[in-house]
Amino acid sequence: MHKGSIIVVSGPSGAGKGTVISRLLTQCRDIFFSVSVTTRGMRPGEVEGVHYHFISEREYDEILSADAFLETAEVHGCHYGTPAVPVLNAVGNGHDALLDIDVQGASQVMARCPEAVTVFLMPPSLQELEKRLRGRNTETEEKVLKRLSNARREVLEASRYQYVIVNDQLDDAVEQLKAVILASRHRTQTNRDQLNQIISTFQA
Amino acid sequence: MHKGSIIVVSGPSGAGKGTVISRLLTQCRDIFFSVSVTTRGMRPGEVEGVHYHFISEREYDEILSADAFLETAEVHGCHYGTPAVPVLNAVGNGHDALLDIDVQGASQVMARCPEAVTVFLMPPSLQELEKRLRGRNTETEEKVLKRLSNARREVLEASRYQYVIVNDQLDDAVEQLKAVILASRHRTQTNRDQLNQIISTFQA
Numbered sequence: 001m002h003k004g005s006i007i008v009v010s011g012p013s014g015a016g017k018g019t020v021i022s023r024l025l026t027q028c029r030d031i032f033f034s035v036s037v038t039t040r041g042m043r044p045g046e047v048e049g050v051h052y053h054f055i056s057e058r059e060y061d062e063i064l065s066a067d068a069f070l071e072t073a074e075v076h077g078c079h080y081g082t083p084a085v086p087v088l089n090a091v092g093n094g095h096d097a098l099l100d101i102d103v104q105g106a107s108q109v110m111a112r113c114p115e116a117v118t119v120f121l122m123p124p125s126l127q128e129l130e131k132r133l134r135g136r137n138t139e140t141e142e143k144v145l146k147r148l149s150n151a152r153r154e155v156l157e158a159s160r161y162q163y164v165i166v167n168d169q170l171d172d173a174v175e176q177l178k179a180v181i182l183a184s185r186h187r188t189q190t191n192r193d194q195l196n197q198i199i200s201t202f203q204a
Numbered sequence: 205m206h207k208g209s210i211i212v213v214s215g216p217s218g219a220g221k222g223t224v225i226s227r228l229l230t231q232c233r234d235i236f237f238s239v240s241v242t243t244r245g246m247r248p249g250e251v252e253g254v255h256y257h258f259i260s261e262r263e264y265d266e267i268l269s270a271d272a273f274l275e276t277a278e279v280h281g282c283h284y285g286t287p288a289v290p291v292l293n294a295v296g297n298g299h300d301a302l303l304d305i306d307v308q309g310a311s312q313v314m315a316r317c318p319e320a321v322t323v324f325l326m327p328p329s330l331q332e333l334e335k336r337l338r339g340r341n342t343e344t345e346e347k348v349l350k351r352l353s354n355a356r357r358e359v360l361e362a363s364r365y366q367y368v369i370v371n372d373q374l375d376d377a378v379e380q381l382k383a384v385i386l387a388s389r390h391r392t393q394t395n396r397d398q399l400n401q402i403i404s405t406f407q408a
Contacts, residue, residue: 123402158403164392183367186367199362
């Protein structure tokens with residue numbers, strides 16, 4: 001039975017990660033999207049199980065002490081994490097599991113799951129990123145500057161990823177991410193069982 | 205400027221390599237197909253520059269002594285090889301270069317070009333391979349048995365390749381090979397220049 005792959009996608013805010021991923025998931029229904037947990041409160045517009053699973057500090061601590069997070073982060077005193085169980089279940093059942101996580105989280109997944117496929121979604125330039133962030137018209141100047149400052153730091157991590165996709169044209173970026181995922185399904189390392197089964201017909 | 209990748213495709217006779225590759229090349233005109241050289245005589249139906257470049261032993265020795273082969277082989281006292289120059293030129297000009305070579309040749313390319321993308325095209329089973337070989341109706345029983353015996357040996361090398369594509373349905377196999385090649389274009393290691401150029405816009 002074919003094993004799925006863990007697909008990590010990172011990229012600075014404004015690179016278009018959310019749009020690329022939601023297009024991809026619409027086109028590839030067999031991909032499992034990992035929903036992170038968080039201990040912070042739900043914000044207006046957020047939906048439990050879609051944007052996050054909202055859990056208590058106690059629930060978070062239980063998962064943490066069971067060493068059952070693929071990655072965790074702390075932001076403004078609130079905890080975030082990717083529980084391992086749903087991801088590993090999906091992969092074990094032959095589905096690719098897509099994780100939309102930041103560079104720090106990705107770094108933890110790379111260490112823990114060296115067979116993960118890692119993709120950095122890159123804006124074409126700082127200028128284009130700034131244009132997109134300001135084009136949203138929903139953010140304060142302070143937030144835009146904060147996101148740009150984070151982006152400056154995050155893009156320096158791109159070379160640690162196996163793949164870099166420059167999101168210049170949305171359709172191209174979606175196709176390219178699809179190709180990375182389709183290709184990953186034929187990696188020798190994730191198809192050892194099927195491969196050995198075929199080889200055995202040759203050695204009989 | 206984006207560098208192309210060396211794409212090595214191997215697989216036993218009857219796996220459908222020729223058909224998969226010719227379909228792929230028709231659909232992806234930007235891929236450079238490496239034509240091997242050989243010192244053996246041209247056979248009926250063969251075309252210079254299509255099936256092989258037919259060269260003299262002296263020309264072969266010149267390339268060999270210049271260390272300008274990516275891989276070589278000797279079969280029944282005749283020499284075969286993949287000259288490095290056309291492949292490296294194509295790759296340097298941003299084209300992917302596809303090499304249809306056997307497991308021994310692939311092994312040499314893996315050692316010499318560790319960044320090469322390697323794909324093994326696998327028949328679904330020995331039984332199916334035998335059916336396809338006999339279905340050709342062009343081969344003597346002796347040749348069929350020889351090909352099956354070679355296949356038994358070759359499939360054992362599949363696990364040394366990065367990707368294994370099972371050629372069960374031709375269209376699927378072509379799509380899967382295309383995905384492997386498209387994905388390879390976004391490997392971080394072959395896009396360092398473009399990546400650094402984008403990152404530089406963030407650090408100004």
